[in-house]
Amino acid sequence: GDSVTQMEGPVTLSEEAFLTINCTYTATGYPSLFWYVQYPGEGLQLLLKATKADDKGSNKGFEATYRKETTSFHLEKGSVQVSDSAVYFCALSDMDSNYQLIWGAGTKLIIKP
Amino acid sequence: KAGVTQTPRYLIKTRGQQVTLSCSPISGHRSVSWYQQTPGQGLQFLFEYFSETQRNKGNFPGRFSGRQFSNSRSEMNVSTLELGDSALYLCASRSVAYQETQYFGPGTRLLVL
Numbered sequence: 719g720d721s722v723t724q725m726e727g728p729v730t731l732s733e734e735a736f737l738t739i740n741c742t743y744t745a746t747g748y749p750s751l752f753w754y755v756q757y758p759g760e761g762l763q764l765l766l767k768a769t770k771a772d773d774k775g776s777n778k779g780f781e782a783t784y785r786k787e788t789t790s791f792h793l794e795k796g797s798v799q800v801s802d803s804a805v806y807f808c809a810l811s812d813m814d815s816n817y818q819l820i821w822g823a824g825t826k827l828i829i830k831p
Numbered sequence: 832k833a834g835v836t837q838t839p840r841y842l843i844k845t846r847g848q849q850v851t852l853s854c855s856p857i858s859g860h861r862s863v864s865w866y867q868q869t870p871g872q873g874l875q876f877l878f879e880y881f882s883e884t885q886r887n888k889g890n891f892p893g894r895f896s897g898r899q900f901s902n903s904r905s906e907m908n909v910s911t912l913e914l915g916d917s918a919l920y921l922c923a924s925r926s927v928a929y930q931e932t933q934y935f936g937p938g939t940r941l942l943v944l
Contacts, residue, residue, distance in 0.1 A: 733845070750931040761837075761921055762935040769931065811931045816887055817931060818864075819923075821874045 720745045720815060724808045724822035731798055732830050739793040739825050741782075741808035749810040751775075751784055751791040752819070756805045765793075765806070803829045832858055835936035837922050843942045849910040852939045856903050856924030862886070864933060865897060868919040871940040877920075880905050909941075917943045 725740040742748065753765040766775030767781070770785035780795045791808060808822040836855045844850050864887075865877040872928050876889040880899035897907040903924075909916055919940050923933035 752932070752934070761919075762923075764932065764934060767932060782837040811933075813931075817925070817930045818876060818879070818887060823873055 720749065720810060720812055720820045722808050722810055722820050724806075724825055726823070727805075727826035728828050729825060730828045734797045735829075736773055737793070737795040737798045737802075737827070739806055739808075739827070741791045741793065741822060743789050743791065743808075743810050743820075745789075745810060745812055747812045747814040749812040751782070752809045753780070753782055753791070753793050754807045754809060756807065756824075756825070758804070762807065771816040798827075798829050800829045800831050801825065803827055834918065834932075835865050835924050835934055837920075837936040837939050839939060840937065841940050842921045843944065844912050845896060845944050846912055846914060849908060850906045850941060851906055852922075852941075854905045854907075854922030854924075854936060856905070856922075857926075857934055860924035860934075861903050862927075862930070863899060863903065864923045864925075865905070865907050866921040866923065867891075867935055868921060868938075871919075874921075889914050898908055912943045914943050917941060 750769040753768045754762045755765045766777045768775040768784035774783045804826045807824045809819045811817045862881045864879040867875045878897045879887040883899045895914045899905045919938045921938045923935045925933045
């Protein structure tokens with residue numbers, strides 16, 4: 719079945735550092751890919767998405783490109799802030815599975831001032 | 832447009848009791864899904880309702896049930912609560928036009944003592 723693998727955390731960076739959180743997937747069909755973010759004590763927020771190969775999703779300075787050839791959807795940000803500290807989830811949804819979200823395990827990001 | 836809302840936000844119950852959680856989807860969204868999030872198990876899919884019918888179901892015991900009303904609002908019920916039911920319960924809604932994308936509410940944090 720479909721699956722999502724993302725890098726284990728926690729990831730600890732200093733403010734203004736460059737961020738990459740790796741995410742790879744396996745899917746039989748053509749999934750849509752997502753990054754969700756969960757701030758401490760809150761629910762999940764959709765951060766960005768991409769629905770087809772080579773699409774780039776972007777929001778709040780974060781970007782991720784749908785790479786079909788490497789089955790990846792890595793999250794990047796050029797200069798992180800303390801307020802970016804949160805847990806980041808990579809996920810996919812696929813028509814073959816009735817668009818149920820398949821989740822990565824989540825990566826906790828800690829930004830130090 | 833208002834986002835997904837969930838009530839109550841916090842709940843404390845004792846073992847053996849039952850609990851009902853409520854979710855109001857984004858206006859116009861007819862699909863509502865429920866998830867359980869725990870530190871040990873991560874995000875787990877409970878069930879999905881669409882137009883008052885359960886469309887998909889995860890691997891949870893029958894103590895977990897749900898329903899959806901004609902206005903798309905949904906409730907989930909957990910009977911005979913166990914300590915292990917302590918979790919963040921998240922509700923998500925999606926539209927027919929953009930089925931691949933789910934939007935989450937803030938969650939209900941349930942503590943079972």
